[in-house]
Amino acid sequence: xxETPHEKVARLGRLRREGGVLHDYRAPRWDEPFIMEQGLPGxxxxxxxxxxxxxxxxxxxxxxxxxxxxxxxxxxxxxxxSQYQVLRHYLRYxxxxxxxxLGSDISEGTCTMKYSPKMHEELIRGHKSADVHPxxxxxxxxxxxxxxxxxxxxxxxxxxxxxFTLQPGGGSHAVFTNACVMRRYFEAKxxxxxxxxxxxxxxxxxxxxxxxxxxxFKVITVMxxxxxxxxxxAFQAAVxxxxxxxxxxxxxxxxxxxxxxxxxxxxxxxAGALAFTDQANAxxxxxxxxxxxxxxxxxxxxxxxxxxxxxxxxxxxTGAYLCTDELARYLPxxxxxxVGDAYHLDYDRPESIGRVRGFxxxxxxxxxxxxxxxxxxxxxxxxxxxxxxxxxNYLDNLLMAVKGVSRPYAxxxxxxxxxxxxxxxxxEDTGVGTEALRDRMVDFGxxxxxxxxxxxxxxxxxxxxxxxxxxKDDLDEWAAVIKKGSxxxxxxxxxxxxxxxxxPIDQLRRIEAMEDPKEWAFTWRAYKKxxxxxx
Amino acid sequence: xxxxxxxGAAVKKLGLVVNPVAGVGGRVGLKxxxxxxxxxxxxxxxxxxxxxxxxxxxxxxxxRVREHIEIITWPVEMGExxxxxxxxxxxxxxxxxxxxxxxxxxxxRTGGERPHIAxxxxxxTTAADTEQAAHELLDAGVxxxxxxxxxxxxxxxxxxxxQRVPVIGVPAGVKIHSAVxxxxxxxxxxxxxxxxxxxxxxxxxxEGEVMDIDEEAFRxxxxxxxxxxxxxxxxxxxxxxxxxxxxxxxEERALNDVATExxxxxxxxxxxxxxxxxxxxxIMTRLGLDKTLLGVDAVRDGALVGKDVTEGxxxxxxxxxxxxxxxxxxxxxxxxxxxxxxxxISPAVIRRVGTAGIIVxxxxxxxxxxxxxxxxxxxxxxxxxxxxRGYAKVVTGLGERTMYKVGV
Ligand SMILES: Cc1ncc(COP(=O)(O)O)c(C=O)c1O
Numbered sequence: 035x036x037e038t039p040h041e042k043v044a045r046l047g048r049l050r051r052e053g054g055v056l057h058d059y060r061a062p063r064w065d066e067p068f069i070m071e072q073g074l075p076g077x078x079x080x081x082x083x084x085x086x087x088x089x090x091x092x093x094x095x096x097x098x099x100x101x102x103x104x105x106x107x108x109x110x111x112x113x114x115x116s117q118y119q120v121l122r123h124y125l126r127y128x129x130x131x132x133x134x135x136l137g138s139d140i141s142e143g144t145c146t147m148k149y150s151p152k153m154h155e156e157l158i159r160g161h162k163s164a165d166v167h168p169x170x171x172x173x174x175x176x177x178x179x180x181x182x183x184x185x186x187x188x189x190x191x192x193x194x195x196x197x198f199t200l201q202p203g204g205g206s207h208a209v210f211t212n213a214c215v216m217r218r219y220f221e222a223k224x225x226x227x228x229x230x231x232x233x234x235x236x237x238x239x240x241x242x243x244x245x246x247x248x249x250x251f252k253v254i255t256v257m258x259x260x261x262x263x264x265x266x267x268a269f270q271a272a273v274x275x276x277x278x279x280x281x282x283x284x285x286x287x288x289x290x291x292x293x294x295x296x297x298x299x300x301x302x303x304x305a306g307a308l309a310f311t312d313q314a315n316a317x318x319x320x321x322x323x324x325x326x327x328x329x330x331x332x333x334x335x336x337x338x339x340x341x342x343x344x345x346x347x348x349x350x351x352t353g354a355y356l357c358t359d360e361l362a363r364y365l366p367x368x369x370x371x372x373v374g375d376a377y378h379l380d381y382d383r384p385e386s387i388g389r390v391r392g393f394x395x396x397x398x399x400x401x402x403x404x405x406x407x408x409x410x411x412x413x414x415x416x417x418x419x420x421x422x423x424x425x426x427n428y429l430d431n432l433l434m435a436v437k438g439v440s441r442p443y444a445x446x447x448x449x450x451x452x453x454x455x456x457x458x459x460x461x462e463d464t465g466v467g468t469e470a471l472r473d474r475m476v477d478f479g480x481x482x483x484x485x486x487x488x489x490x491x492x493x494x495x496x497x498x499x500x501x502x503x504x505x506k507d508d509l510d511e512w513a514a515v516i517k518k519g520s521x522x523x524x525x526x527x528x529x530x531x532x533x534x535x536x537x538p539i540d541q542l543r544r545i546e547a548m549e550d551p552k553e554w555a556f557t558w559r560a561y562k563k564x565x566x567x568x569x
Numbered sequence: 570x571x572x573x574x575x576x577g578a579a580v581k582k583l584g585l586v587v588n589p590v591a592g593v594g595g596r597v598g599l600k601x602x603x604x605x606x607x608x609x610x611x612x613x614x615x616x617x618x619x620x621x622x623x624x625x626x627x628x629x630x631x632x633r634v635r636e637h638i639e640i641i642t643w644p645v646e647m648g649e650x651x652x653x654x655x656x657x658x659x660x661x662x663x664x665x666x667x668x669x670x671x672x673x674x675x676x677x678r679t680g681g682e683r684p685h686i687a688x689x690x691x692x693x694t695t696a697a698d699t700e701q702a703a704h705e706l707l708d709a710g711v712x713x714x715x716x717x718x719x720x721x722x723x724x725x726x727x728x729x730x731x732q733r734v735p736v737i738g739v740p741a742g743v744k745i746h747s748a749v750x751x752x753x754x755x756x757x758x759x760x761x762x763x764x765x766x767x768x769x770x771x772x773x774x775x776e777g778e779v780m781d782i783d784e785e786a787f788r789x790x791x792x793x794x795x796x797x798x799x800x801x802x803x804x805x806x807x808x809x810x811x812x813x814x815x816x817x818x819x820e821e822r823a824l825n826d827v828a829t830e831x832x833x834x835x836x837x838x839x840x841x842x843x844x845x846x847x848x849x850x851x852i853m854t855r856l857g858l859d860k861t862l863l864g865v866d867a868v869r870d871g872a873l874v875g876k877d878v879t880e881g882x883x884x885x886x887x888x889x890x891x892x893x894x895x896x897x898x899x900x901x902x903x904x905x906x907x908x909x910x911x912x913x914i915s916p917a918v919i920r921r922v923g924t925a926g927i928i929v930x931x932x933x934x935x936x937x938x939x940x941x942x943x944x945x946x947x948x949x950x951x952x953x954x955x956x957x958r959g960y961a962k963v964v965t966g967l968g969e970r971t972m973y974k975v976g977v
Contacts, residue, residue: 236971247968254962254970255933260941268972271960462755465630488819489933528633547770549819 044507054514059479063538064126070558072123073113079120130538132481134344138508140429141475141483143452143497144239144287146315146339151409154342154402163401168393172379179377182370182394185404189354192415193313193333194326197362199355199369200337201395205314206241208334208353209281211366212310213249214387215332215357216279218364219308222385229307231276235264237286240487242312251278258491262290262443266297273301279308279331285318287487287497288442289426289449299329308332308361316340317501318423318450321416325356332357341403352399366390421502422451425509429500432513438463438520442492452499456492466523466530468494473541474519474533480512581713581765583631583638584706584734585648585659586726588699588718588741589691591620595743609675612686620741621646623754624717627739628655630758637766641709643702645692651717662705669693696725703729713737713803715761717754720744720780724797727779732801735774737761746901746909749777749800764803773820776847776862777802780901780909796845796863796900796910823932826967828852831896831930832871840890841868842883842922844911848898848930865913880915893922899931904939906975907957908947916950924956929973930964936973943976951977 037045051057085096097105115123139147157163166175186198202208213232220226232246235256243253254272259265264282280302285291292298299309311325314336325333337352339345357365367386368379394400410418427448433439438460441453461467472482486495500509523530534541547553555561593616594607631638632655640659642648652659674693676683699718703726706714713735716726719742726736738750739757751757764772781797804820828851835841843849843866850860856871867875867886875882887893895918900909906929907914919927929944946957954977962970 231970243969252968252970254972255965256972257936257941257974265972265974268960268974272962272972462753465633465755465759489937491937531633 040505044505047507051511053518054510055478055518056511057478059477059536061132061476061479061537062126062129064130066123066126066130068558068561069113069115069120069123071113072119073115075114077114077116077119079115079117132476132479137479137481138504138512139481140498140500140504140508140512141481142345143454143484143499144315144487145345145484146317146336146451146499146501147345148317148339148342148501149503150342150344150402151406154405157405158398158401163398166397172377176377178394178397179370179379181404182397182400183372183377185400185407186354186370188404188407189335189356192316192320192324193335193356194324195333195356196359197357197365197369199365199390200352200397200400201366201389201391202334202353202355203391203396204351205239205312205334205336205339205353206245207351207390208336208355209239209241209310209312210245210248211353211355211387211390212281212332212334212357213246213251214390215355215361215364216308216310217249217251218385218387219361220278222364225306229276229278231272231274232278233269233272233280233282233302235282235286236489236491237262237264237288238281238283239287239312239314242281242283246278246281258288258443260443261447262286262288263292263294264298266294269298270301273305273307275305277302277305277307279310281310281312283312283314285450285452287452288444288454288492289318289452290444290447291318291323291450296328303329310334314339315451315499317499318419318426318452320419321412322419326358332361337399337403341399342406343399343402350396350398352396352403354403370394418502422500423448425500425502425504426451426453428506429498429509429513432509433498433516436513436517436520437524439516451501452497454486454492454495454497457494457496460520460523461494464523464527464530466519466527468496470531470533471496471516471519471523474522474530475515477534477536478515478518480515580636581638582709582711583640583761583765584703584709584711584714585624585628585640585642585652586699586702586706586714586716586718586722587620587624587642587646587648587651588716588722589618589621589646589694591718591722591742592623593618593743605675605678609684612688613684615687617688618691620717620739621651623739623741624648624651624715625654626754627715627717627751627758627761628652628657630755631762632656634762634766641706641711643698647692647694647698647702662709663698663702665692665694696721699725700729706730707734713761713764715739715757717741720747720782723747723749723779723800724781727798727800730800732776732799734801735764735803736800737764737803744780744782746780746782746903746905747778747800748902749779749802750902760803760805763805772803772805774801775804775820776800778846778901778910795912799847799862820932820934823934823966824848824851825855826969827930827932827964828855830964830967830969831928832856835871836892837870838890839869839892839894840874840886842866842878842886842893842895842914842918843868844895844897844900844914846898846900846910848932848935849896852896852930863910865911878913880913880918883913883915883918884921887918887921892926894926894928895919895922896928896930898929899935899939899944903945904942905945905947906961908945908949912949916948916953919948919953924953927957927961928964929961933965933969933971936963936965936971943974945976947977 166178182200189198202211220229230251231254232251233254234242247253256264256268284295302309308331310332311330313333316335317340333356335354337343337354363385364387366389367383368381371378371380430453440456440459442456457468468485476482483496555564590608593611628651640652640657642652642659643663644661644665649659649661669692670690671693672683672690699722707730715737716722717739737757737760739754740750751760776799779797779800781795831852845863853860858873861877864877875886895914897906946954948954958975958977960972961975963973965971
């Protein structure tokens with residue numbers, strides 16, 4: 035049989051590899067100053083033409099349109115640069131990152147970094163989407179409302195819930211919305227004075243603890259039992275007449291699916307409390323497990339993650355929140371509804387918690403999710419789950435053969451979409467721990483892996499998640515990089531501890547400074563004040 | 570340039586003390602190695618001396634910063650041998666005469682009978698040597714003392730140097746109930762390398778409890794444990810303990826949060842009995858009061874009503890207080906919340922307060938450093954211990970509780 039194009043690329047690639055890794059990878063190294071340090075007075079990138087005299091005569095000066103109190107007294111202190119200098123600056127910076135589409139994102143466990151088809155960008159950048167204005171009448175944006183509404187219907191069947199909102203601007207935001215909905219529910223029942231404790235687990239995402247606290251609750255964390263499940267006895271002991279509910283992930287960060295999750299929900303319901311599950315990363319369960327079937331009252335999905343949009347830094351995120359009819363009356367306004375063939379923005383919901391974000395939230399994420407779901411169909415969604423679980427377990431076999439790697443908890447049980455491994459043995463044997471290995475893997479053009487949320491329950495942790503996107507070659511390469519790092523650690527630990535060797539910047543030598551507000555600077559102004567003034 | 574300045578170019582001094590017979594009793598089932606009789610019995614039962622090897626494991630990790638540290642130690646197996654084996658050229662203080670062959674010393678002590686030991690003869694050292702060595706290292710101006718031993722060794726060092734110089738322990742004894750050890754010998758080497766040269770700023774000092782467990786009683790399965798004192802212990806991410814909660818700075822914040830939470834929940838007119846420990850001390854500090862670090866204090870409405878109290882004092886105080894709480898934290902490295910260093914909080918006191926009145930506090934890092942092992946209660950009353958068994962809602966932060974298993 036003749037070689038497929040994919041096989042050919044893989045074969046040619048392998049010729050340049052040793053031990054399955056790109057051994058002579060070199061990242062571009064530009065010694066690029068901050069943009070605020072660049073430029074010359076008077077230099078300009080774009081010269082904006084002044085308005086013609088008759089235009090000014092007719093409508094006045096542009097500056098007059100700005101309310102007095104909002105006008106600057108002095109020009110902002112921005113760098114003055116030509117266009118090509120600005121372009122060059124940012125291209126250099128972008129070359130010095132391991133860009134998303136340049137390699138694989140297997141490293142980013144708990145983030146479900148799958149490939150987002152580029153076709154989706156066409157959909158959201160075309161004039162039909164991009165020109166929509168939040169203040170348009172609803173009759174003039176029926177198409178967009180239909181997409182929001184239909185996406186909501188799909189997510190309802192995927193989760194088994196009755197009602198939805200796609201307004202939250204991120205996963206944590208949807209989780210926060212849940213805390214607010216639960217709060218309103220008990221307020222309406224007159225039980226808010228009695229109930230002020232939310233239960234979560236240590237392996238759930240930190241937002242499941244942080245957001246109920248912002249909503250005014252106390253938070254009780256349950257630790258894992260020997261099998262890595264949340265300790266059911268501890269869970270029972272935590273639940274009382276003070277309990278609001280739970281906010282937990284399943285599978286948790288460990289990748290272990292808790293098959294008894296309905297028991298936990300039952301304990302809550304028996305105490306009159308509510309149950310929410312955080313399904314930000316639903317890759318392992320799509321089409322196989324529905325939150326409603328386990329008894330949950332509410333759940334959420336990150337559309338940026340499971341449903342195509344990339345999980346960026348504060349990026350174009352959408353948290354889809356779903357709940358039962360019982361909680362639906364508290365959902366944020368406006369709700370997108372359908373009457374006959376027309377779609378509406380329904381503000382007439384007196385018990386709503388109110389708005390959580392402007393307009394329809396991040397509707398770009400909704401369009402991507404809509405296209406993704408429509409393209410795959412129900413069978414395709416199940417296949418996504420199957421392939422991501424298969425990919426994860428294939429990778430697991432390779433990683434468990436690497437010296438120094440272990441997989442705490444639930445011996446003999448398979449994980450779903452991700453695994454939290456430990457490098458404790460490697461560290462004990464060689465001094466190379468997870469932070470050092472992270473610094474080494476980028477020398478092979480592979481994104482450094484995600485270790486763990488805080489606190490580290492698993493010592494020296496790392497958490498890969500291959501998703502359905504990646505090919506066998508990608509998985510082989512990823513595992514080979516980990517093996518290479520381990521081999522090197524046992525042969526010459528110092529070399530690994532000094533890495534990276536092929537990257538534009540050196541390792542962070544003072545991580546502790548990032549924990550100290552006196553030492554960090556996130557803006558140029560702060561940098562000038564805290565760092566430059568010192569030297 | 571920046572790097573040199575940050576990492577400290579000067580050569581740092583590391584003091585090294587090895588107790589070569591630490592841990593000997595454990596291998597043969599004796600609960601400790603204190604006292605010549607126990608040591609002899611252990612050696613005659615075939616015990617091997619493992620502490621020197623453990624010290625070496627730590628020192629091998631330090632080899633990578635060899636040019637930047639100078640080791641100052643005592644002769645032969647009290648440090649010199651181990652340092653040389655790991656490739657260092659140590660400065661050696663003190664001296665031992667030939668007379669200190671263990672076998673000869675034993676023969677002399679027992680009036681002639683030579684012990685039949687399985688290992689080779691070695692230089693006899695005593696607790697007084699450890700103390701003397703620690704004293705001299707302090708005088709020599711060392712930046713850190715690394716010792717290999719157990720709780721007995723830790724006590725000797727505590728007596729000699731207190732908190733005047735940082736100390737890190739290589740766990741090598743039978744009893745390692747104190748909270749002054751790195752998780753493994755290699756980790757002790759790593760934390761020393763970070764502290765002395767690689768990333769001093771990544772390391773903070775914390776007060777680690779030194780425990781005093783009476784071996785005699787321990788061997789008879791009676792535990793009489795006191796909180797003996799504190800050493801100043803360097804503490805780095807993942808090395809002195811198994812987890813990190815937002816780094817070392819985060820740990821101080823977490824401690825403050827725990828204290829704030831307890832104070833916020835205090836009921837007017839109620840008595841609060843605060844057990845020993847640095848976590849409970851934070852509460853007193855925030856109330857503007859002085860804590861008896863090794864003892865129990867009592868407060869009401871933010872004011873001190875009992876300082877360094879006994880069980881009797883507590884029972885008297887409880888007669889006049891309708892509502893009372895006991896605030897305890899993890900003492901030592903084993904996870905005890907009752908029965909170690911806080912025996913004043915006796916079964917009678919707890920009965921009077923009521924088990925629901927017990928408030929357990931600890932940072933999440935501290936809980937995680939138990940690596941899944943339960944919190945322990947050993948109040949002296951088995952029936953009470955059984956009642957306390959189950960789960961505690963440990964106060965771990967502002968508005969935060971962690972369900973944690975309590976065992977016996
Ligand atoms: C399980 C889980 N829940 C919630 C979130 C929060 O999502 P976001 O980053 O959009 O706020 C994440 C994201 O990392 C997650 O993994």
